[in-house]
Amino acid sequence: MLTRTWAPASDPATMRVRVTRSSPPDAAAPVSGRTDYTALDEQGLVDASLAGHTAAFDVIVERYSRRIYQLCYRFVNNHEDARDLTQDVFVRAYRGLRGFRARAALGTWLYRIAVNVSLNRMALKTPQTEALDRREHRDRTIELPDTALLRSERAAEVRAAVARLPRKQRATLILRVYHELPHQEIADILGSTVGAVKANFFHALANLKKLLQ
Amino acid sequence: MSHLSTDEFVDLLDDVLPAARGEHLRTCVQCRTEAEGLTGVLVRATETRDVPEPSPLFWGHLASRIREAVAASVARTWRELVWWPGSAWAAGVASMVLVLLVSQSSFRRSAEREFSHAPFESAASRLTRGTPEPIDDLEGDQAWAVVRTVADEAGDNAADDAGIATRPDAAERMTLELSSHEKSELALLLASELKRSGTGPR
Numbered sequence: 001m002l003t004r005t006w007a008p009a010s011d012p013a014t015m016r017v018r019v020t021r022s023s024p025p026d027a028a029a030p031v032s033g034r035t036d037y038t039a040l041d042e043q044g045l046v047d048a049s050l051a052g053h054t055a056a057f058d059v060i061v062e063r064y065s066r067r068i069y070q071l072c073y074r075f076v077n078n079h080e081d082a083r084d085l086t087q088d089v090f091v092r093a094y095r096g097l098r099g100f101r102a103r104a105a106l107g108t109w110l111y112r113i114a115v116n117v118s119l120n121r122m123a124l125k126t127p128q129t130e131a132l133d134r135r136e137h138r139d140r141t142i143e144l145p146d147t148a149l150l151r152s153e154r155a156a157e158v159r160a161a162v163a164r165l166p167r168k169q170r171a172t173l174i175l176r177v178y179h180e181l182p183h184q185e186i187a188d189i190l191g192s193t194v195g196a197v198k199a200n201f202f203h204a205l206a207n208l209k210k211l212l213q
Numbered sequence: 214m215s216h217l218s219t220d221e222f223v224d225l226l227d228d229v230l231p232a233a234r235g236e237h238l239r240t241c242v243q244c245r246t247e248a249e250g251l252t253g254v255l256v257r258a259t260e261t262r263d264v265p266e267p268s269p270l271f272w273g274h275l276a277s278r279i280r281e282a283v284a285a286s287v288a289r290t291w292r293e294l295v296w297w298p299g300s301a302w303a304a305g306v307a308s309m310v311l312v313l314l315v316s317q318s319s320f321r322r323s324a325e326r327e328f329s330h331a332p333f334e335s336a337a338s339r340l341t342r343g344t345p346e347p348i349d350d351l352e353g354d355q356a357w358a359v360v361r362t363v364a365d366e367a368g369d370n371a372a373d374d375a376g377i378a379t380r381p382d383a384a385e386r387m388t389l390e391l392s393s394h395e396k397s398e399l400a401l402l403l404a405s406e407l408k409r410s411g412t413g414p415r
Contacts, residue, residue, distance in 0.1 A: 058276045065275055070264045079267050087275065091282045155261040162258070177258050183223075195220065202219040202251075205226075209254040 042106040050097055057097075061090050064107060067179070068114050074174045075118035077159055085121060089114045104188050111181075112189045115171050122167070161211035168192075169204035176201055217244045226255060 037048060037056040048056030068089050073082035092113050093100075100109055162170060168190065175186045176197075183194045183201075190197065214237050217225065224230040225238075225248055238245050 054280060058280075061276045061279055065272065069267065073264045079265070083267060083271060087278055087282060090275075090279045091286060094279070094283050095286060151260070154257070158258055158261045173258070177255065178262055198220045198223040202223050205251045205254050205258075208258060209250050212254060212257065 046097055046100055046106065049094070057090075057094055060093075060106065064110050065090070067107070068110055071111065071114045071174065071179060072118050074162075074178055075115075075122055075170070077163060081121060085114070085117050088117050092117065104185075108185055108188050111175070111179075111185075112191075115175075115189055119167050119171065157212060158208075161208050164211055165204055165207055169200050169207065172197055172200040173204040173208070214241075216241060217248070222248060222251060226251060 035053070035055065037045060037053070037059045040048060040056065040059070045056045045060050049060065065086060069082055069086045072085035072089070073079070076082055076085065089110060093110055096113075100106070162173060165173065171190060172186060175181045175189060176183070181189070183197045186192075186197045187194050192200075217230075217234065217237065221230055221234055225235070238248060
């Protein structure tokens with residue numbers, strides 16, 4: 001069994017990792033004195049992270065942070081909350097890495113965490129509509145062409161309408177339309193079935209249609 | 214032929230609807246109208262695919278901020294180890310016994326004098342004599358007051374800090390919801406521990 005000690009320091013750059021028995025993956029061969037974790041596959045990165053190699057977890061963050069950020073933003077519609085949620089997702093992921101073993105793809109697992117924390121955040125506060133604020137700011141400063149302005153307004157309307165959908169429908173719509181995930185993966189993320197995902201997607205679109213009329 | 218089901222409408226949007234069912238759309242105005250409406254709103258939703266980019270600095274600092282947050286959470290782990298393995302009951306009783314032991318040890322001498330002249334006798338004192346009598350005025354009992362005080366302090370967000378989802382003031386509420394019999398049992402437990410350790414009132 002691996003024993004990991006992560007001694008926190010005031011400066012995170014000086015955090016020490018002591019591993020009493022670890023087995024760094026062979027694929028992570030030293031490159032110019034530093035270990036290249038980018039060559040590892042998902043399980044290798046997870047194993048290396050569990051062994052206390054924080055640089056391996058950094059690679060996971062680097063690979064998935066943009067997608068996770070975009071997913072969180074879709075729920076909360078503002079940068080501040082999306083930034084906080086993204087960080088929260090990876091902190092939770094790190095703490096739960098041991099539970100990831102033998103589960104679905106790493107991305108699916110991270111998406112599941114992101115959906116859960118985003119839905120929880122939504123339950124705690126009314127989402128801001130940054131798109132509207134940004135549009136107003138632009139109106140005062142930059143003269144947009146009519147087509148661009150129209151597109152911006154239509155996008156704001158869609159975001160506002162999506163924000164009014166029930167939680168499951170909203171999550172399904174976001175994962176399907178904006179992240180283009182297959183129904184089965186969405187079902188895995190939401191802890192649901194393909195049939196339920198399809199039903200939620202249908203009702204999400206039907207409700208969105210009503211809201212946009 | 215029956216109308217398309219919700220699953221089939223989704224299959225249509227995914228372009229995987231069997232040809233035989235696709236034929237139905239040619240003849241059914243109701244299904245065709247529904248399909249066109251869904252397609253239209255899907256196209257419109259897709260137009261808002263882009264997410265505004267955060268500050269470029271965000272990506273550069275994200276990994277270090279995560280490491281910092283993880284380190285902060287690891288620093289709290291010892292508290293979780295104290296709290297998590299047992300239930301709130303076990304933690305509450307353990308802390309009560311501990312605090313009572315310390316307080317009784319500190320005030321042993323003065324307690325001896327006070328108990329000899331006090332207008333009431335504590336439940337712990339009676340129980341350590343081996344006569345667990347019913348406690349008439351439990352809320353006024355000195356030992357029980359200690360229990361309530363400790364529970365009140367234990368509920369002061371300590372569980373939240375340790376990452377345990379408990380109701381606010383759970384420990385305090387726990388003491389309030391105990392029956393008289395349960396309170397007597399808890400007092401007996403405390404008294405037994407005091408007697409065993411030799412720190413209880415005499």
